[in-house]
Amino acid sequence: MARFERKPVTDIGIDETLKHVDEVKIKKAIDWVLKAEASARLKTFVQTCVRCGMCSGSCHHYISHDNDPTYAPAAKVKQTVWDMLDKNGNVSKEDIKKYARIAFTECNLCRRCVQFCPFGIDIAYLISLVRRICCLIGTVPQYIQDQALSHMQTTNMxxxxxxxxxxxxxxxxxxxxxxxxxxxxxxxxxxxxxxxxxxxxxxxxxxxxxxxxxxxxxxxxxxxxxxxxxxxxxxxxxxxxxxxxxxxxxxxxxxxxxxxxxxxxxxxxxxxxxxxxxxxxxxxxxxxxxxxxxxxHGVQFFYELFMEGRIKIAKKIEEPVTVQDPCNIVRYRGMGDMIRYIIRQTCENFIDINPGYEYNYCCSAGGGMVDAGPPWKMARIEGGKVKADQIRDTGAKIVIAPCHTCHKGIEDLNDYYKLGVHVKFLTDVIAETMEIPEELRA
Incomplete structure (x- = not known):
């Protein structure tokens, strides 16, 4: 295993909390999550992994960082969950700081690696256990903490x-x-x-x-x-x-x-x-x-409106467009064909992305990385280089991203890597192209 080396980043949600946490609280949180909350999947996945490396090339962070082995999905588990298990929960504050960085800023929980694992090991589940431990300790990026607290108090973000x-x-x-x-x-x-x-x-x-x-x-x-x-x-x-x-x-x-x-x-x-x-x-x-x-989901709803003839298109978008497949509705829920049907109904020149559907790369902002805020912006920008290259290769001028997180993530990649694209939601595309009946016109 190569040495874990990263640029120092200050996040008060992690750094300040650790000043007031002792190893007893840390062990208590680890024991509770790994021994009481975790399901049988934890033991099955940890004992099944044979370190074959098939997951490495699936990860956008690994590819975008010149195949640095410390960014490989299995390596992230080895450096977090396996490390906790090996130490029986007796870990240091510095260990927790490392775990939090990996879990919140180097894994988007996108599950692309699951598509390539010969045993179907769900690494996103294992990393989510690390996040849960950090949550119980309080070592969560401050921006995520703030939004979670807003939900707690107001039920909005x-x-x-x-x-x-x-x-x-x-x-x-x-x-x-x-x-x-x-x-x-x-x-x-x-x-x-x-x-x-x-x-x-x-x-x-x-x-x-x-x-x-x-x-x-x-x-x-x-x-x-x-x-x-x-x-x-x-x-x-x-x-x-x-x-x-x-x-x-x-x-x-x-x-x-x-x-x-x-x-x-x-x-x-x-x-x-x-x-x-x-x-x-x-x-x-x-x-x-x-x-x-x-x-x-909105994609399902829009698809239904088209299939029922409730929406008719007046004029399609003529610029070349491509698509971003959001992980949680395509890789998880199989809505890739619905998205493409809607795009073809509203756009003249659709250029599908390659690879697409469940093999599409994550936007590098999902799983809370964009919500981790400014301290971690470059972590997702650097991790999203392969996504930027993938979009550039299409030659499209518009990227349709039916997800707020994908939308923001690709906008930032567009600015940093100078892709020259415009990012749109399906909602905006439909509202722009649909026919408004005469009796409804103001």
């Missing part, structure tokens, strides 16, 4: 008060009526077909995206509503910290809103991790076998 949410939606409805006659963004409507949950950023910084979604809803004549209480934000940043308790609370609030309003299903926008928490992670920690009400 940006400390947005309920009255601010209501005012924002009413303002956006007024703006939408400039284009769509008598447009509505219903709040707290009972017995609607769809409860739509928004991304926290769409209420504060990216309001145009929420407006475009409302535009689609109105043109497609969907019977819909949004929450008029807290619990409107589908993001769940506590997942990145493996804060199971807060993550579960946020998911429960989403379903409670749906039950209270009597809707038929929940539809969320373009986000990967939130969909994962909404239908699997959060549901499991709440003790439910499966989602108690259908929970639909």
């Amino acid at each position: 940006l400390w947005f008060r309920q009255d601010e949410w209501l005012d924002t939606v009413q303002w956006l409805e007024d703006e939408l009526r400039v284009e769509i006659k008598n447009a509505r963004i219903p709040l707290g409507k009972k017995d609607a077909d769809v409860l739509y949950l928004a991304h926290g950023l769409e209420a504060k910084y990216m309001t145009g995206l929420l407006t475009n979604m409302a535009k689609i809803m109105n043109v497609a004549k969907i019977d819909w509503t949004m929450p008029d209480t807290d619990g409107w934000d589908y993001t769940n940043k506590a997942f990145y910290a493996q804060d199971h308790e807060t993550m579960s609370m946020v998911v429960r609030r989403h379903y409670e809103n749906a039950f209270n309003l009597g809707v038929k299903r929940i539809v969320m926008g373009e986000c990967g991790h939130a969909f994962r928490t909404g239908i699997y992670e959060g549901v499991r920690f709440l003790g439910w076998k499966e989602s108690p009400i259908p929970y639909i």
Whole structure:
């Protein structure tokens, strides 16, 4: 094993916490997670791995760092989980600092390596155990801690008060009526077909995206509503910290809103991790076998609208476009064909990325890396070099990324590596190209 060498990075969420933690607390956290919380998968995966190295070339961090063996997926496990097991949990503060850096900033939990492991070892699961241990100790990047605390207090990621949410939606409805006659963004409507949950950023910084979604809803004549209480934000940043308790609370609030309003299903926008928490992670920690009400991703919803003829295209985008396959909805949930169908309906010149679908490279921002904030920006930029090269090779001018994290990650790669592309959501593409019936035009 090569020596683990990294540029020093200061993160008060990790560094300051370790000043107030002793080895007794560290061992207690490790023992609890690895002996009480972890499933049989831990023992199976650790004993099955034969160190064959098949996972190495699958990892964008490994490739982007000139095949540095310390970035290989198996090496990340060896330097964290295996190290804890070998030491029986008797590890130092410096060990924890190293574990946190690897788990939060050098692994996106993208599971691309699982596609290449001959035994199907889920390295993302093993790294998530490291994050859980760091969470119980408190050694989590400060920016992730802040967002998880906001979810804990407000059930949204940006400390947005309920009255601010209501005012924002009413303002956006007024703006939408400039284009769509008598447009509505219903709040707290009972017995609607769809409860739509928004991304926290769409209420504060990216309001145009929420407006475009409302535009689609109105043109497609969907019977819909949004929450008029807290619990409107589908993001769940506590997942990145493996804060199971807060993550579960946020998911429960989403379903409670749906039950209270009597809707038929929940539809969320373009986000990967939130969909994962909404239908699997959060549901499991709440003790439910499966989602108690259908929970639909934006890609599935848009695909359905096209298949039912509710959306018609007036003029397709002519510039060459390519696609980013978000890990949590393509590698995990198989929505690659749906995404490409929608793109072909709205774009004239689609250039598929290579490799694509479940073999597409992670954007290098997912799994909480972009949420780790400015101290770790270059870690994801450097780790995403292979992603930048992959996009450049397509020759496309537009990258369609149906995930907020992918969107931001590729924007940063675009700026740093001078790719000369524009990154768009499917929501924006559909709103831009769809036909607005004459009777709906303002």
